[in-house]
Amino acid sequence: MLDLFGIDEVTLAAYRLWLCHEVLSVPEVAEMLGEPLVAAGRARDRLVELGLLLPSRERAGHYVAVHPEAGLDHLLQAQHEQLIRRHERLLLARAQISSFVSDYLESRPGGDTAEVRRIDSADQARAELLAIVGRAEREVLALHTRREWSSTLTREVMPVELRALRRGVVMRSVLPRSVRLDELGAGYVRTVAAHGLDARMIDDPRLDATAVDGRIGLVRLGRGFATGQTLLVRTPELTALLLTLFEQVWEAAEPLSGEAMAAPGDGDDAPNDTERLLLRLLSLGMKDEAAARHLGVSVRTVRRMIADLMARLNARSRFQAGSLAAQRGWF
Structure with a gap:
């Protein structure tokens, strides 16, 4: 835990030696630790800088350890003050984010409460997808079954999905079979599946939609994000219809096999x-x-x-x- 103060393992071991012995020199500490003299010297410098070590007045080139409680208490106090300042900055940042959200919502046609909103911009559609997945609390259901499934979008959404999975969000996706032939797409599936994604495969040119927490859906019309339009759906009736569609496709889809997504060169010592x-x-x-x-x-x-x-x-x-x-x- 003392790495909080910038004390590494060698420095900590050196400090223990100085605590256990009344007075020691740097060469003596280096010999006792079995570390190079330069490493022991760096440890000495850090301990002196932190006020945990003092030069001996009686023996030149030797050092005496300061009592741990006295030496570390001021460091703890300094860290505590830093935490308070950090907390204050976080509160200010949250307030600033809230103002950004207000500005963003005011600039959108129909605001953020419209039951069905049409999105004509491909960039805005991508941003909306990242936003709703990023705010997911319970579940994300995704249908991306078109063969032109975007590898670019994969790179953008993967970090957001990984963070959601770490928060405990359940995530199921139905993907096109062609993903097995795309190195980037297959790598995406392997990575996200390793963190909890449950994925299946099917080919259906009509389906491209995402539902989050059973209350909001993003349905892409035309040919995905690159062209066509996107609908942001918030009505309970339409969202329920989207969930029903997902479950039907999920039942018909092919479960993802480990062999199908295995990367080249896999073996006993291959990485996860x-x-x-x-x-x-x-x-x-x-x-x-x-x-x-x-x-x-x-x-x-x-x-x-x-x-x-x-x-x-x-x-x-x-x-x-x-x-x-x-x-x-x-x-």
């Missing part, structure tokens, strides 16, 4: 879908911290996953791991 997504993110130059936020895990977990992948690939560096993973078709 989360690891594949991590490899793809790293190949795009994403830092560990950003990848952790994208996956919804800690930075430590991301680094542990990377270390495990490197071991399975017998790679000595991340660059070599990326090259070997690409050769195996892991992403």
Whole structure:
């Protein structure tokens, strides 16, 4: 937990040694820890900076640990004050978002309460889809059964769907069979299914709709988002009809098999879908911290996953791991 103060494992171990011994030098700590002298030096510098270590006045080059309670109390207080300031900023941000929402709703024809609203803009239709899925509380049901199902839209909606699944939202989708032949689409299905998506397949050129929480639906007419119109439906009668249609198509659709969506190069040591997504993110130059936020895990977990992948690939560096993973078709 002390990583909250920027204290890593080596620094923490060094501090424990200084606590247990009346006075120690940096070389002595390095020897006792089995760490390089430079690592022990960095630990000493950090502890001095935090006020947890003081130079000895009696023995030059040696240091004395400050009592933990006295040394850490002011750090806790500083963190507490930062949390208060952060909370205040979050409240201000929420108020600002509320004003943005008001401005957005006022600019829309019919407002946000219209029972049926026609959307002519493809960009606005995509934005509406991301918005209703992002606000989902219980369930998202999606019919995307046209063969021209958009891989571009997949890239946009996947992060929103992953966040919804992490919140506990139930998500079922019916997709076109052609998704198995599209590398990006198949990767999307594997990734989201690994996080809880229940998917089936069927081909039907008429169906392209999404229902959220049984109370709002987005029905796309014509040829999907690229052309045609979209209807945003809020009436209970029409939403219930959309739910009935979904269940009928769901019963007729083909359950998704693991073999059908298996990626090239799968084997006993092949990565799972989360690891594949991590490899793809790293190949795009994403830092560990950003990848952790994208996956919804800690930075430590991301680094542990990377270390495990490197071991399975017998790679000595991340660059070599990326090259070997690409050769195996892991992403």
